[in-house]
Amino acid sequence: MSPSKPRRSPKPQERQRDPERTRRLILDAAATEFAAYGYAGARIAAIAARAGVNQQLISYYFDGKEGLYQAMSERWRERQRELMTPGTPLPEQIRRYALEALNNPDGVRLLAWSGLEYAGPETDPDRAPRSERIQGDIDGIRALQDAGRLPAEVDPACLTIMLMAAAMATTTLPHVIEGVCGTDPRSPEFLHYYADQIAVLTRLLQREPDEHGAGPDGAGDTAVPGPDRPAGHG
Known part of the structure; x- marks a missing residue:
């Protein structure tokens, strides 16, 4: 610089x-x-x-x-605080992140660009604040792991990155989505559907209760509901 x-x-x-x-x-x-x-x-x-x-x-x-x-970057931190109010379940967090492709597309594209341009820490002006933001997500996943909600083999940092990548896929892989799902990857209908699908996957990974309110042991809470499957999605 x-x-x-x-x-x-x-x-x-x-x-x-x-x-x-x-x-x-x-x-x-x-x-x-x-x-x-x-x-x-x-x-x-x-x-x-x-x-x-x-x-x-x-x-x-x-x-x-x-x-x-x-x-x-500070503006994004404020946006993240709006999205992730205290007590927000992990599946809902990931669903909201995925919907940023609809609600805040410039922010998602900017994050994707920063990865494409990355050539080392000295080329990354957002490195420190972004790492601090993401560390909070990692700590949340580690807390779930400590509570027995995730297998011990799962690395919280790697899982956080995987979920981020999945949430950004409608921005980073629109051509793949259009080819595989046969739909416009940027349409509000598909974006909502995809965000709910990520929430379902995260819920299952996290051993969240199913849609009837029963977890693996038969007791539980209310799950994140999924939408009807839109036409042309698979």
């Missing part, structure tokens, strides 16, 4: 703008640009044009491209 340039104070007419609105416009534009071209391919000038602001305001508010990317 190149050294950041000194921040330029905004001009008087720029100071009159609503700073929170300006930041939001820049972040929205950055999400679109980064999702389309990745971190390496995104251009500050293009982000400023999308946001309808002076390019120098990006340096002023975010101290350049890396700072902007990290601000977007």
Whole structure:
């Protein structure tokens, strides 16, 4: 990463703008640009044009491209807190992650791009905050394992990565889905169906109760319901 340039104070007419609105416009534009071209391919000038602001305001508010990317990471942390309220069962967590392809497609594409561009820790500006976020998921899975809900042979970190990859498949493998399932992988109907399928799989892996409320020992809770199978999905 190149050294950041000194921040330029905004001009008087720029100071009159609503700073929170300006930041939001820049972040929205950055999400679109980064999702389309990745971190390496995104251009500050293009982000400023999308946001309808002076390019120098990006340096002023975010101290350049890396700072902007990290601000977007913070935005994702806030989004994750909205998705994963305390006590959310693991199957529902994975279902919500999968539905981000519908509700927050730029965020999912950005994560996919960061993997494609990865060439070592020094090329990954979101490494530390992302690792911290994911560690929370790993700890949750480890707690399930400690409670006897998952086999001891399962590595919590590896399982977390597998579930993340499954949740992102409608973004990373749309061509495979269209060929195998014979449907539009980005249609709301399929996205909801796929998200529920991941929830079912996670529930079974986790030894969650079945749809009648009975677990392996005959007692249990209510399971995550699955939808009717849409036409053309297999």
